[in-house]
Amino acid sequence: MNRRGFFKLCGAAAGSTALAARAGGRALASAPRSETDPYGILIDTTRCVGCNTCSEACAEAHELPEPNTDEDVLKDTTVEQWTVINKFDVEDEEIYVKRQCMHCLEPACVSACLTEAMHKTEDGAVVWEADKCMGCRLCMLSCPFDIPKYEWNSPNPRVQKCVRCFERTEDGKVPACVDACPEEAIVFGRRSQLLAEAHKRMAENPDDYTDHIYGENEAGGTAMLYLAAVPFEELGFKTNLGTRAFPEYTKEFLYAVPFVLAGVPALLLGINRATHHRDDDDDVTPHEEG
């Protein structure tokens, strides 16, 4: 993230420069396809053979240490490993599931972040910026998929997670993991194309797939989409997230704020005047002390 000149400038420059840069960012963000149809990755677990080439490519691309590829443990992503491959034994079959940030359409982490350190790039990658983050960890508390990880033993801790190789994709390349996969189990593209492809695969081979694309509607929809042969709860996916985008849950509160700020002071002043009207009466002596 440090490498991105634009945002570095944004963080370093004071006042007006930063504001101008932000305005620029907003203009870009409203470009036609970005918000409605971000880039994403379709992960077809029926094709994954668990070779871990993707996690190794990820580590290499982001200068992270050797990834943990131990099949016998259920792995979580860490600050040093942004994607993991977990093995599930379902009905005598070994199913491998890649796990990383879901790059939600409306990310909880972004809406939780009060410094805009966690933000979305124009083409839909959710990334974190060192210069802005104050380390409150509300992004971690809020993420439905428990993805952001924190450098607990650093005096200058970073929040780390998959950034969907946004720098590569801005240059027209595909993410490192997609590039590396020998089985074409993961493909990169616009979310609408990926959804169409997923529906096509399900229609062509209905026996191979459970009738559900994970990420199509979960938590309001994610840019990472999954296909599987068995129901997703058997593969360690969270199935209690609902289809409402997470930031929606705070909308009502946030709407209430300007109402309260606009209405309550006037109301209080009115009550104050009403209860202190005795001051105006001539026949009442001024307040006695105390």
Add this chain to the structure above:
Amino acid sequence: MSVTTPDTATGLSADLAPRRRRFWAFLLSELKPQGKLLTTFNVISIPVMLAALVIVVLRFAGGLGAVTNLSDAWPWGIWAAVDVIAGVAFAGGAYVLCFMVYILGIKKYAPAVRVTVLASFLAYLFYAGALLLELGRPWNIVNPIIGNNFGLSAVLFLVAWHFLLYMIAALLEFSPAIAEWAGAPRLRRVLQSMTLGAVILGVALSLLHQSGLGALFLMSGPKIHPLWFSEFLPILFLVSSIFAGLSLVIVESAIAKRVFAHVMDAEHKKTHRRISFGLARICAGAMFAYLGMVVITFVHGHDAASLTGGMGAWWLVEILGFTALPGALFVVAIKRRSLTGIRLASVLTLIGVLMNRLNVCVIAYRWDAPNHYVPTWMEVVVTLGIIFAEVWVLRWIILRMPILRKPPAWARADDARRGISSH
């Protein structure tokens, strides 16, 4: 603790002039400790605060992981839960009292306002300080404040701003006392004229940030045990801050009456009982309102089956043992005119609110995950150290400024001349 200065109202008035002339000398003399040093409180609090200081140094040298048990699974621990989330609820007494006294004009509670606002201001000051320890990259806290980055859609953004504004409002509300202490009549008039504005702002901001603390958890719903989570958390947090804050006022004033008797004037002593009972009534009312809401959210989202098991029992302990029971105790004690009864009820209430905030933040958060977070002894020491430090400053001010007694004679004469009431 015995007092060494003859701080009667007339005494203050007499040495008003020298104070103003030689303010720095006066300040230096006031900085000296008063009273006995070897009290139980000092003997316990000083080592804890020193240890906390060492731990804070370790925390900044080695990161949060060096002294806490926080992890990716439990990103918030007791520093956030106790100091920030619960601490702010306990500071809720100030906005309730200010509302009653300045807005509704209920003069009965006036003697309790100053000490409550002071305690609340200090609570915010110290708990905001605690937040700095808690933040991983605290130097970036200026970003959302100087407008570098406005995360306008972030609940925490609003809470942070409201904290800041509220602290200013609370300081303004309290500031005439500082002017009285420093002997500055003109400054006092200016500050006094801002009180009503500050109160109005303070009450509005309190409504929002007390509920905002609940709103922080709205996106963590799937991770918090359903018995503690509901979409009504903001309202539940707001209502519980009323009885949390007032219970603390009752307990604090009971302690103050013993410890600070020598700096308390007759009026404060005389009204103590009446005020305590009045506050107890409001507490009881707010608690039953809260219980009603809890019951409604429960019947909407759950059935009796969710009460089985350890978490169900723990929830019942909180709701029955530390909310319904003290609520009932308040009612009985008010009927029987038992001051001891309402004090006991207040203590139980405080424990209940602390339990609730700890539950939402830490205990019921990922309740079902293995190796649940338990704080390190260092986290506990720092938490206590911050509370002790706050009490130290509170004590320092109460012993010196007109908090538990009437303003000095010159200030009261000035008020009388302008036809306003002073308390």
